[in-house]
Amino acid sequence: MAQEKALRLFAAFFFLLLPLSAAENDALCAACHASEAAHHRATPMAQALERVESCGILAAHPNLTFQDGPYRYAVVRRERATILTVTGNSEKLELPLLWAFGRGQAGQTYVFEFEGALYESRVSFYNATGALDLTIGATARKPQSITEAAGRRMDWLGARDCFACHSHNGVSDGKLHLESVAPGVGCGSCHGDVEKHAEAVRAGDATGAKLPHLAALSAEETADLCGRCHRTWSQIALSGPRGIPNVRFQPYRLLNSKCYDASDLRIRCTACHDPHGSLETNLAAYDRKCTACHAAAQHGKLCPVAKANCAGCHMPKIELPGAHARFTDHQIRIVRAGDPYPN
């Protein structure tokens, strides 16, 4: 037992000596928190970003094509590289893709560099169709040039914020440092400075090893933490989007629910979702979360229609236009046929 602990600490110390990649960062934490790290590694969050050379979807779909008006798109795998070729209006652009955002649960969008700037590809891969289609948001604008047809130039803040959520170690002092990006949501994305923590543990410094106690966060604080990437209520309330496009911003939707209580732990994000685990897709598994409040003993209002699969009716799945995917609406409510989408 003591030997195992020593080995773990040695592993942690070893990883502290090197610049950390995603797996190494994970391994640093796994030395002591093996179960959490192993579970987290399998989640879509941990795989929210991939370098194109190691992208499973592109390896499995080595020749993707798409046509939009005058522009023809080809995403072709050449050994470990993947090239986006856009042709149209007697012009042609060949762009090596660099990053794959999203694991393809809904879709996967690519980022490339062109003339010193990062661009979001105008076409994305969609899991439901197994093919390319326009990236969400791209439908609204018609490209005026072959560059615009290839992708949208990401502004400085936008690029930083994309990488801040889909990776870790890439943003410091409020600035994006691509050279240190570790793909995927890492332990430190939520827990803070895990390297400092590990170093303090190694030094036996209990005070320095302290990390924010996330389990003690209120519903509101948890929504703000998850909302850093899934968008907070404030962000959507201030800047939109309005209507169905905001269905994918779960903290905003949840906080609009009548039953939301900022200080009631039974309604916080982590009451239903294990941040270290994969998404539970069996609706019945959520029932006891609902009955934690809506039980005869403590709640005057009980559902007269059903006793199981509460989320199936009260959190309907809504098709997000252009996403080839349906999202669970986290605005918990009594849904009546013909009612408009509550904004």
Place this chain on the structure above:
Amino acid sequence: MRCSPRNSFAAAVRLAPILLAFAAAAQQPPPVEELLRHAIELHQKGDIAAAIPEYRAYLKRVPGNAMARSNLGAALAGAGQYEEAIVEYNKALEAQPGNASVRLNLSLAYYKAAKISEAAAELERITAGEPANRRAVLLLADCDLRLGENKKVIEILTPLERQSPDDKALIYMLGTALIRDHQADRGQVLIDRILRDGDSAEARLLMGATKLSVQDYAGALADFKRAVELNPSLPDLYSYYGMALAATGDTPNAETAFRKELETNPNDYTSNLQLGILLTQEDQHTEARERFEHALAVRPGDASARYQLAALDLQDGRTEIARTELEKLTHEIPQFVEAHVSLATAYYREKRKQDGDKERAIVLRLNAEKQAAEPGAQAR
């Protein structure tokens, strides 16, 4: 002769009255008018650091001399000590309330100390008594422009523009106010007049500002770039340039532009506010706070600067301070959506669910009203 201790003592006793007389003479203060003359001489030579104590010494003995008091104010202002200059000018005006040149200096000191609304108040008093005081009128217009009082600027400058149709500085200021007041057509007439004399930074700035107001960011950027080439020291130019850059997502260059504006124009409200917002996004809260506080000093009571400070307090965990300010803001401006959003967060953090729910309901209502008022809403 040997000098015995007794002899030495006797000699000392004989010399004592003479030494005391010398010492007394050395401690005798110079004639009071000599002090003032010397202070003025030093001031005129540009040795402000030496002039200030001379003026002070004189005023200690003759505190009622308004001219000397005003000179001390000017010396202090020259040394960049505007707050102290303001004190001296005000004392001078107590003795001579009708002295317009002292009041103009006071307003300049207020202006330099970023107390723009105080400067404007003093200038209004001057122009009320001397409507033809062109310097005061132009400075008042400049203050009003900084305070966002565009209609006042138009009111003040329109008659002057008729008298001096070729005064580029005046036309430029009036044009800026017209464009900011969404009177683009009248602004365009002035731009055309400036352009008659060929391409100029002033015209380019006005054209860029017009394009910025209709969200033609690429066009605005091109005009501002050209204006920078023609005259990079034109006031407000880098401020507008920064806004256009920020609107196109070029945040690093926007930050540089705002900093350039502040190098020569430290009291520019927009650059202070916008730079603060960019710094907040970069998590540089200490400097962001300084920028917001400076913006607030330029425009006391300004809701945007107050909101940004409150939002920063909220981010930094000073919930009670933030909540108090946000309550004031939402009371003063009930349609201020951002303030309601932040106030809801503050209430929830303080575990005041009902108040938080109320604020969120207000936000949803205001957003719905805004959406309904958007063009095409009826057709949806």
